[in-house]
Every structure is written in structure tokens, then in C-alpha cells.
Amino acid sequence: MIRRLLLKNFKVYTNQEFFLEEGSTAIVGPNGSGKTSILEAIEFGLFRRVTRKEKKVPSLEDLINHRGKKAIVELDFIAPINRREYTVxxxxxxxxxSAETTADLFLKGEKKPEVSGPTPVDDQIVELLGMDRHAFSALTYVRQGEIDRLSRLSPRERRSDLYSMMGLGIYDTLSSKVQKDLRKTTKEIGSLEETKQHLEEINKHLPSREEVTNASKALQKIVSTTGNSSDIQKIQSLIERIQTSIETIETQLTSAELSGRPEELKRESEIAKHLRDLLDTIPDVAENQLRPHIRSEARTLFREIFGDRYSDLVIDDDYDISLYDLQGNKVSLMAASGGEDVCVNFSLRVAVNTALQKYSVSGPPPGILILDEPGAGLDEQRRRWLPDAIAGLDIVKQVIVVTHMQELKGSTAHVISLQPQGKGRQPIVELQ
Ligand SMILES: Nc1ncnc2c1ncn2[C@@H]1O[C@H](COP(=O)(O)OP(=O)(O)OP(=O)(O)O)[C@@H](O)[C@H]1O
Ligand SMILES: [Mg+2]
Known part of the structure; x- marks a missing residue:
């Protein structure tokens, strides 16, 4: 859950602090007043990037206020994993x-950061939230104009998005990490074995220690009968060099690196293989457990909204979605209207959130839902339903809704109202 946000020279905000509460909060204000910017600051604070509709990623430099030199985002959040409060x-x-960033993560109130530097902070936050930016995009943050995203995807893409929503994408990431490590280990084993073979090959062609000692003795005999000469000295130094080479190769061949390491690495890679197989099966098991709950939650919600037009919403095993009209005729999602699409999506997202909250399989759910203009495209009748739906989202700990809709104001526990002050000035922020 997000507790506080401090923005300095972040887009239109030159210096503004927001306190966010548990329960639902509406952010209201006219076009261009800075509503979406607040959500983008949350995304940037957590994941170091901002994504817009259709995965467009603006350059980070665009986020710095036109008149400022650098932007600062300070974000307090409670980590679902340990219930502790952190400041990033x-x-x-x-x-x-291109733009550069710095990052520090503190336990709230501490002076010394727990982790510093963009990448370590990114990794630590993913761990604390139990979700990466893909899961955040799929489950938590419904961007402006993206509410109908789920129905525009192919069933395969939808399945993968829903996997992300369930927090199962993390297993894919882990599995690929293990796979990458495995490839590195195999390569290392290969190169160690190659070195060993190479050294053994050289060793084969070198004379044995005994042969070298004999040659050295024979040379001494010659010296004792014919005396020393420059030629003999050359031969002597050659024999010494051969002796050193033999010793060096023997030491290398018996070193821990070459004699024990390949075996150790082979054992490690066996364990990694088991781990990878395990990680690959977890999502399927988890998804199988969650799927029936998601289906029934989505269907209940959809019938509440569109009960006057449709009798059912059915999600099959391939995540193909069908609607059934009052006469029981199947209506493909393709044929549904824009408003109906919005409701199917809303139902699905809420269903996943609710199912996760009730039957979470992969650690505590993030417990936060951010909706940017969820009402866009709804007619008046459906709009009337939306406030109730939002007010009924109490299973999710924190809901942040950006909206123009006056109707929504009364249905959230808190309201942040923005009044634009004209070009280059930050809006006046009012809490209600
Ligand atoms: N780097 C920047 N410096 C100053 N202002 C900026 C910067 N980048 C964007 N803005 C301005 O910030 C304003 C707020 O944009 P934002 O997307 O937050 O509005 P919004 O309230 O979500 O509007 P809408 O209702 O149209 O979606 C815009 O007017 C935009 O021109
Ligand atoms: Mg907006």
C-alpha cells in the first residue's frame, strides 16, 4: 500500500506532497491537471519507468519539470511481504x-539506506512487493485507455497476462534466471575440461621427470670428461626449462580448480535442473487452483452490471471469453460493444484481485488497485453502476481511481482534487 508521495520537479509538480489512505481515493480534476502524473510518479518510484497506453515508454528526461534541473520522487509504501514501511x-x-537516475531505499525513518543504486533498489522492491513491473501493469495499474486491454489480446496473450496478474510471472522470470545460470555453468564445465585436456595433451609430449634427470646426469658426465663449453651450457639451460614446464603443468593439473571444480559444478547444475523443473510446474498448479474462483467472481460481477442484457460470462480453459445473451445465445467478445468490453475487463480484473485476496497462492497479494479513467466509454446507465462497483471493492486494501466523473466522487472514502493554475504552475491540491 502507498502511504505518501513527495514530488519535486516531477512533470507539472514543482513541490507537492500527497498522503494516501487505506480504502478508496478518487483523484479528480480537469484535463491536464496532473492526475495521471501522480500515478506515473508511483510507477516510477517503484519500478524506475513509466509506461503509457500500448506500452509506450516516455523518455525519463520528459518527466523532469521544464523549468527544473532534476526531478525527485519520494514514495513511502508498506511491503506486503513483511508489513514494514519503506521509503524509496x-x-x-x-x-x-539519456537521463540518469539515482535510487535509495530506506526503512521508514532510517537515515542510512538499506540498498542504494537503481538496479539493486529495483530488485529489492520487486522482492518486497512480490511483483515485478509486468505484474504491476497487469494486475495493479490499469492505465488510461487500457481498461479494455484484456479483451483485445489473443487468448494466449490473455493467459500470459492473467498469469502475470496472479503473480505467477515471477516464476517464469526465476526459471529463466536458473536456465541462464545453468548455461553458464555448463559452459564453465566445458572450458575447464577443455583446459584440462589441453594440458594433458602437452604433458603427453613432454619427457618424463626421469628422462629429464637421466639427460641431466648424462650431460654432467660429458662435462666431467670434456669440460664445460657454451654448447653444453645451452643444453643445460634447455633441460632446466623443460623441468620447470613439467612442474608447472603438473601443478596446474592437480590444482583444485581443475581436479575438483568440474565435479562440483556438475552437482550444482543437477540441482539447478531440478529447481528449474519445479519452477516450471508451480504456475500451472497455482493457476489451476485459482481459475475456478476467478471464473465465478468475474461471472457474478458481470451479471450484476449487465444482468439486463446478458445471462452469463464464461471463461474457458484457454481463457477464451464468451458472453451469453438472455436467450442463451453465445455472443463473442469481438461482437460486444465498447462499454460491454469495459465491464468484462473490469469484472476480470476485479475477479483476479478478489480471488487472489481470498485464495492467494504466491504470497500476500499487493492489495492495491489503480484505475485511470475506468469509466471512459460507459453510457449513463453503466456509469451509474461504476461507483457502486468501486465502493464494493473493499476486499482490495487500497483503490486509487482517477476520474472526471462527478458521480464517482461520492463513492470513495477520500478525494484528492486538483485545480490547474495555468501554464508552468503546479495545480492546487485539495483533500476532501
Ligand atoms: N516535464 C513537464 N514539465 C511540466 N509540465 C509537464 C511536463 N510533462 C507534462 N507536463 C504537463 O503536465 C500536465 C498533466 O498531465 P497529466 O497527464 O497528469 O494530466 P491528467 O490530469 O491526467 O489529464 P487527462 O484528464 O487529460 O488525462 C499536462 O498538462 C502536461 O502538459
Ligand atoms: Mg490522465
Whole structure:
């Protein structure tokens, strides 16, 4: 859950603090007043990037206020994994080629950061939230104009998005990480074995220690009868060099690196293989457990909204979605209207959130839902339903809704109202 947001020179905000509460909060204000910017700051604070509709990623430099030198986002959040409160502080400043960022993560109130640097902070936040930015996009943050995204995807893509929503994408990421490590280990074993073979090959062609000692003795005999000469000295130094080479190769061949390491690596890679197989099966098992709950939650919700037009919403095993009209005729999602689409999506997202909250399989759910203009495309009758639906989202700990809709104001526990102040000035923020 998000507790506090401090923005300095982040887009239109030159210096503004927001306190966010448990329950539902509406962010209201006219076009261009800075509503979406607040959500983008949350995304940036957590994941170091901002994604817009259709996965467009604006350059981070665009996030710095036109009149400022650097942007600062400070975000307090409670980690679902341990219920502790953290503060993440990120800055954006123009770099040589593109914008550069700094990042620090503190336990709330501590002076010394727990983790510093963009990548370590990114990794730590993913761990604390139990979700990466894909899961955040799929489950938590419904961007402006993206509410009908789920129905525009192919069933396969939809399945993968729903996997992300269930927090199962993390297993895919882990599995690929293990696979990558496995490839590295196999390569290392290969190169160690190659070195060993190479050394053994050289060793084969070198004379044995005994042969070298004999040659050395024979040379001494010659010296004792014919005396020393420059030729003999050359031969002597050659014999010494051969002796050193033999010793070096023997030491290398018996070193721990070459004699024990390949075996150790082989054992490690066996364990990694088992781990990878396990990680690959977890999502299927988890998804199988969740699927019936998601189906029934989505169907109940959809019938509540569209009960006057449709009798059912059915999600099959391939995540193909069908609607049934009052006469029981199947209506493909393709044929549904824009408003109906919005409701199917809303139902599905809420269903996944609810099912996760009740029957979470992969750790505590994030417990937060962010909706940017969920009512876009709904007619008046459906709009009337939306406030109730949002007010009924109490299973999710924190709901943040951005809206123009006056109707929504009364249905959330808190309201942040933005009044634009004209070009280059940050809006006046009012809490209600
Ligand atoms: N780097 C920047 N510096 C200053 N202002 C900026 C910067 N980038 C964007 N803006 C302005 O911030 C304003 C707020 O944009 P935002 O997307 O948050 O509006 P919104 O309230 O969501 O509007 P809508 O209702 O149209 O979706 C816009 O007017 C935009 O021009
Ligand atoms: Mg907006």
C-alpha cells in the first residue's frame, strides 16, 4: 500500500506532497491537471519507468519539470511481504546520452539506506512487493485507455497476462534466471575440461621427470670428461626449462580448480535442473487452483452490471471469453460493444484481485488497485453502476481511481482534487 508521495520537479509538480489512505481515493480534476502524473510518479518510484497506453515508454528526461534541473520522487509504501514501511527516493537528471537516475531505499525513518543504486533498489522492491513491473501493469495499474486491454489480446496473450496478474510471472522470470545460470555453468564445465585436456595433451609430449634427470646426469658426465663449453651450457639451460614446464603443468593439473571444480559444478547444475523443473510446474498448479474462483467472481460481477442484457460470462480453459445473451445465445467478445468490453475487463480484473485476496497462492497479494479513467466509454446507465462497483471493492486494501466523473466522487472514502493554475504552475491540491 502507498502511504505518501513527495514530488519535486516531477512533470507539472514543482513541490507537492500527497498522503494516501487505506480504502478508496478518487483523484479528480480537469484535463491536464496532473492526475495521471501522480500515478506515473508511483510507477516510477517503484519500478524506475513509466509506461503509457500500448506500452509506450516516455523518455525519463520528459518527466523532469521544464523549468527544473532534476526531478525527485519520494514514495513511502508498506511491503506486503513483511508489513514494514519503506521509503524509496529516486532522482532523475539529464545525462550525457539519456537521463540518469539515482535510487535509495530506506526503512521508514532510517537515515542510512538499506540498498542504494537503481538496479539493486529495483530488485529489492520487486522482492518486497512480490511483483515485478509486468505484474504491476497487469494486475495493479490499469492505465488510461487500457481498461479494455484484456479483451483485445489473443487468448494466449490473455493467459500470459492473467498469469502475470496472479503473480505467477515471477516464476517464469526465476526459471529463466536458473536456465541462464545453468548455461553458464555448463559452459564453465566445458572450458575447464577443455583446459584440462589441453594440458594433458602437452604433458603427453613432454619427457618424463626421469628422462629429464637421466639427460641431466648424462650431460654432467660429458662435462666431467670434456669440460664445460657454451654448447653444453645451452643444453643445460634447455633441460632446466623443460623441468620447470613439467612442474608447472603438473601443478596446474592437480590444482583444485581443475581436479575438483568440474565435479562440483556438475552437482550444482543437477540441482539447478531440478529447481528449474519445479519452477516450471508451480504456475500451472497455482493457476489451476485459482481459475475456478476467478471464473465465478468475474461471472457474478458481470451479471450484476449487465444482468439486463446478458445471462452469463464464461471463461474457458484457454481463457477464451464468451458472453451469453438472455436467450442463451453465445455472443463473442469481438461482437460486444465498447462499454460491454469495459465491464468484462473490469469484472476480470476485479475477479483476479478478489480471488487472489481470498485464495492467494504466491504470497500476500499487493492489495492495491489503480484505475485511470475506468469509466471512459460507459453510457449513463453503466456509469451509474461504476461507483457502486468501486465502493464494493473493499476486499482490495487500497483503490486509487482517477476520474472526471462527478458521480464517482461520492463513492470513495477520500478525494484528492486538483485545480490547474495555468501554464508552468503546479495545480492546487485539495483533500476532501
Ligand atoms: N516535464 C513537464 N514539465 C511540466 N509540465 C509537464 C511536463 N510533462 C507534462 N507536463 C504537463 O503536465 C500536465 C498533466 O498531465 P497529466 O497527464 O497528469 O494530466 P491528467 O490530469 O491526467 O489529464 P487527462 O484528464 O487529460 O488525462 C499536462 O498538462 C502536461 O502538459
Ligand atoms: Mg490522465
Amino acid at each position: 527516493v529516486r532522482q532523475i537528471h539529464p545525462g550525457k546520452k
